[in-house]
Amino acid sequence: MDSSTVPSxxxxxxxxxxxxxxxxxxxxxAALTKPWAKGFQSFxxxxxxxxxxxxxxxxxxxxxxxxxxxxxxxxxxxxxxGHRWDGDGMIQQFRFSDExxxxxxxxxxxxxxxxxxxxxxxxxxxxxxxxxxxxRVPDPIDKAxxxxxxxLHFGGELLALWEPGSAYRLDAATLETRGLKVWGPExxxxxxxxxxxxxRNGELWNFGADPLSGELTLYNAAPDGRLLRSHVIKVEHLPxxxxxxxxxxxxxxxLSSMTLHKERLMAGSxxxxxxxxxxxxxxxxxxxxxxxxxxRFYSLPPGCLxxxxxxxxxxxxxxxxxxxxxxxxxxxxxxxxxxxxxYRHHEGARLKSVVLDPMRGTATQLVxxxxxxxxxxxxxxxxxxxxxxxxxxxxxxxxxLESPGFDQVALINVEExxxxxxxxGDDWLVEEHVFARAHDEERSSWVVGTAIDMRANETVVxxxxxxxxxxxxxxQARFPYALPLGLHGTFHPAPAT
Numbered sequence: 001m002d003s004s005t006v007p008s009x010x011x012x013x014x015x016x017x018x019x020x021x022x023x024x025x026x027x028x029x030a031a032l033t034k035p036w037a038k039g040f041q042s043f044x045x046x047x048x049x050x051x052x053x054x055x056x057x058x059x060x061x062x063x064x065x066x067x068x069x070x071x072x073x074x075x076x077x078x079x080x081x082g083h084r085w086d087g088d089g090m091i092q093q094f095r096f097s098d099e100x101x102x103x104x105x106x107x108x109x110x111x112x113x114x115x116x117x118x119x120x121x122x123x124x125x126x127x128x129x130x131x132x133x134x135x136r137v138p139d140p141i142d143k144a145x146x147x148x149x150x151x152l153h154f155g156g157e158l159l160a161l162w163e164p165g166s167a168y169r170l171d172a173a174t175l176e177t178r179g180l181k182v183w184g185p186e187x188x189x190x191x192x193x194x195x196x197x198x199x200r201n202g203e204l205w206n207f208g209a210d211p212l213s214g215e216l217t218l219y220n221a222a223p224d225g226r227l228l229r230s231h232v233i234k235v236e237h238l239p240x241x242x243x244x245x246x247x248x249x250x251x252x253x254x255l256s257s258m259t260l261h262k263e264r265l266m267a268g269s270x271x272x273x274x275x276x277x278x279x280x281x282x283x284x285x286x287x288x289x290x291x292x293x294x295x296r297f298y299s300l301p302p303g304c305l306x307x308x309x310x311x312x313x314x315x316x317x318x319x320x321x322x323x324x325x326x327x328x329x330x331x332x333x334x335x336x337x338x339x340x341x342x343y344r345h346h347e348g349a350r351l352k353s354v355v356l357d358p359m360r361g362t363a364t365q366l367v368x369x370x371x372x373x374x375x376x377x378x379x380x381x382x383x384x385x386x387x388x389x390x391x392x393x394x395x396x397x398x399x400x401l402e403s404p405g406f407d408q409v410a411l412i413n414v415e416e417x418x419x420x421x422x423x424x425g426d427d428w429l430v431e432e433h434v435f436a437r438a439h440d441e442e443r444s445s446w447v448v449g450t451a452i453d454m455r456a457n458e459t460v461v462x463x464x465x466x467x468x469x470x471x472x473x474x475x476q477a478r479f480p481y482a483l484p485l486g487l488h489g490t491f492h493p494a495p496a497t
Contacts, residue, residue, distance in 0.1 A: 026342075066489060071146065084339055130270040141191075161192065184227040195242065197384065243308045281302070300365055309323060324392070325349055330346045351368045434449065436448045
C-alpha cells in the first residue's frame with residue numbers, strides 16, 4: 001500500500017483512498033510483534049457470559065453493573081475500517097454479584113449492523129472511512145449509526161449513545177436491542193450527544209451538534225425519561241463538539257478551534273478528514289442560560305478538546321470548570337495509523353482549569369496537569385456543583401513512545417493541587433475508570449475500571465477504594481480474553497435486597 005493510503009500523520013486537504021483488504025493485511029502482520037494491537041483487534045462475535053477469576057476481595061457492598069461501550073467490530077468480509085472510531089459498538093456488561101464478577105458482551109443491533117451482517121460487508125461510510133460509492137453523509141443519518149461511544153442507564157432504560165444521531169434502547173439485563181430512542185416528535189432524527197449530564201435531582205441535560213447546519217439542539221429530560229424541553233439554536237462556525245458541562249443555571253460549551261470544511265467533505269473526504277484546524281477562531285466559550293436560552297461568548301487562546309470534567313458557578317455567577325485541552329488537534333484526530341498497526345506518538349491533552357467572570361466578561365485559563373491525560377470524570381453527586389476531585393487516566397512520562405494509550409489512573413484534588421496515582425505499567429492499556437457506589441449511598445466509595453494486560457492477553461476489571469487510589473486495587477477480576485479498547489461507560493448500582 002502506498003503512502004497515499006491512510007498516512008500516519010493526517011495531511012490537511014489530502015484524501016485517503018480506502019483499501020480495506022490492505023489495511024487488514026498490514027494490521028495482521030503488525031499484530032504478530034506489537035502487543036498493543038490487541039486493543040484494536042476486531043471482535044467478530046458477541047461474547048457469551050463468563051465468570052472471572054477474582055484476585056483479592058470484592059467489597060461486600062459493591063453490587064451492580066459496570067457498563068461500557070466502544071467500537072469493537074473493526075472488520076467485516078475480509079476488510080478493515082480506516083479509523084479506530086468507525087467500528088460497530090459492543091456493550092460490555094460486568095456484573096458484580098454474590099457469585100463474583102461476570103461478563104456479557106453484545107453488539108447493538110443497529111440498522112447498519114443488521115444490514116451489514118446480512119451481506120457480510122461494509123455498506124455505509126463512517127467517521128474516518130469513506131467507502132467508494134457510498135453516501136458521504138447518509139440521509140437519514142441513523143443509517144450510519146454505530147452506537148459505539150457511551151452507554152447510560154436513565155429513566156429505567158439502558159441507552160447506547162452515538163453522537164451524530166439517535167440513542168438506541170437496550171435491555172439492561174440481556175443487552176438485547178429494543179430500537180431507537182424517540183424523545184419527542186420535535187427532535188426525531190436530531191443528534192444526541194454521547195455525554196449527557198445528570199444532575200442531583202435526576203434531571204438529564206444534553207445537546208446535539210450538527211456542524212453541517214450549524215445547529216445546536218438542547219435537551220432537558222425528567223428522571224423518568226420524559227422530554228421536558230428542547231431548543232435549537234444556530235452557532236456560526238459550529239465545530240464538531242463532543243462534550244459540554246452543566247451548572248445550576250447554565251450550559252457551558254468549549255468550542256474547539258476547528259471547523260468542518262464542507263467543500264472538502266463534498267469533494268470526497270471522510271468526515272474526519274474534513275475537520276479543519278482553524279486557530280484564527282481561537283477557542284470560544286459559549287454559555288447558555290437554562291432559564292431563557294440566552295447566550296454569551298467568551299474567548300480563550302486556540303485549542304481543542306474532547307472532554308470536560310465538570311463545571312459549577314458561585315453566587316456571583318462566576319463559572320469554574322476543568323477540561324482536558326490540547327494546543328493542536330493531531331493527537332485528537334490521529335486514529336488512522338493504529339488501524340494498520342502503526343503508532344507515532346504526538347503530545348496529547350492536559351488538565352486545564354477555566355474561570356468565566358460575567359461581570360468582567362473575561363475568561364482565564366490555567367494548566368493544572370503536567371502529564372498527558374484524558375477521560376476526566378467527577379462523582380455523580382458533584383455534577384453541576386462545586387467539586388474537588390477529578391478522576392482521569394494519565395500517560396506516564398516513562399511510557400514507551402512506541403505504545404499508544406494510558407498506563408495509570410489518577411485522582412486529582414483540583415483545589416489543593418494534590419493527586420493520588422496508581423501505575424498499571426508499560427505492559428497495560430488502561431481504559432476509562434468511573435466512580436461506583438452502593439445503591440443507598442449518595443457518594444461513591446469505589447473506583448472501577450477496565451484495562452488490558454498485554455502480557456497475559458486478558459481484560460481485567462479493577463476495584464479501588466475511592467480515597468486510596470495509590471494503594472492499588474483491592475480486587476481484580478480477570479477474563480481469559482482481551483476485549484478491544486472501548487470509550488465510555490457507567491456504573492449502575494444494584495437495588496438493595
